[in-house]
Amino acid sequence: MKKIISVLLLFIIIVNLSACGNSGDNNSNQSSEQELKTLKVEFELPEKADVDETVELKAIVTYGDEKVTDADEVEFEYWEQGNQEKSTTIEASNNGDGTYTAEVSFGTDAVYEIYAHTTARDLHTMPKKTITVGEGVNNEQEAESHEHGHGEQADVxxxxxxxxxxxxxxxxxxxxxxxxxxxxxxxxxxxxxxxxxxxxxxxxxxxxxxxxxxxxxxxxxxxxxxxxxxxxxxxxxxxxxxxxxxxxxxx
Incomplete structure (x- = not known):
């Protein structure tokens, strides 16, 4: 009788240990899945535009494989290259499908730099792109570009x-x-x-x-x-x- 009880107790211990191990694996897998998820923003805009032409700025926001339809904030900040202290920021419209858009126009021939500031899931990202408006760079910008254009491209x-x-x-x-x-x-x-x-x-x-x-x-x-x-x-x-x-x- 004692031998049977001992065998039963051993069996129960083994089952419990196995369950704990599986639970640990599940928690580990869940944690890994969380770590793999990142906030991504695909920033779309044309490479060129005419002066005063209406241009659509679009941010496509995802978190892992999930489309983010409830971002806390999406804003576009743009400025004429070399004059970031004079930037303009506009709020994007939430289209409810993971895309956020705004329309802008640029009043002068220049290269403009644009951030798509995006906050969601307690994370922030801000992809940056440029657009050439009209004839593009003015003489001052062209000189600066030539001065810094030798060698490998600098990190942004x-x-x-x-x-x-x-x-x-x-x-x-x-x-x-x-x-x-x-x-x-x-x-x-x-x-x-x-x-x-x-x-x-x-x-x-x-x-x-x-x-x-x-x-x-x-x-x-x-x-x-x-x-x-x-x-x-x-x-x-x-x-x-x-x-x-x-x-x-x-x-």
Whole structure:
């Protein structure tokens, strides 16, 4: 009788261990499937257009094999090449089928650069394309293109700082920036915020953490009601060193 009970207990233990193993495999498979899913944006626009011609900008958004019909935000930001500080941003219309579109026209002969800023599934991506309008580059752009056109084509670096709104003194605010290199999230970079008050030369250096692929964030509280200059410094082990300057107004 004792022998039978022992055999039964051994059988039950083996069954339980097998079930746990299968459960672990399932969890592992589910985790792997989650890791394989990425946010992708196919950005469509013509290569050329006439001055003042209406042009459609289209972003096709997918997450893994799934069409994203409920993106949190899709915006197109465009500017004349060499003048990104004078960019224009327009919100895209959600067509309900995973596509997001907007219509624009360009008023001068130039090469324009355009980001398709897309936020969905707690991720952000911003593919970049160019369009030649009219006769294209002006003399200044052509000279710049010739000057930098020798050798291999440089990697395309992109930075999108999410500017905080209604910032109050001594209230903690999250500062976040999205980075890309060649239209892919820039991972494993060292990103720091250098923050300087208009009333002081004191520099605050704030280290960030990569909260999701290509997104770097940190919390900070501003101690004066004034204008702050914030420079975002980006470096990585491959020799990348970029920085851009922004302004944050604190009330």
């Amino acid at each position: 670096f992109g930075m999108h700082f999410i500017e905080p709104e209604d910032v109050k003194v001594d209230e903690e605010v999250e500062l976040a920036v999205h980075l890309q290199l060649d239209n892919e999230p820039l991972r494993d970079a060292r990103v720091r915020y250098e923050i300087v008050s208009a009333n002081s030369e004191k520099h605050h250096w704030v280290e960030t953490e990569e909260s999701s692929p290509g997104e770097y964030s940190a919390s900070f509280s501003f101690d004066e009601a004034t204008e702050y200059t914030m420079t975002i410094h980006v470096e990585n082990d491959e020799g990348l060193h970029e920085h851009e300057e922004y302004t944050v107004v604190v009330n």
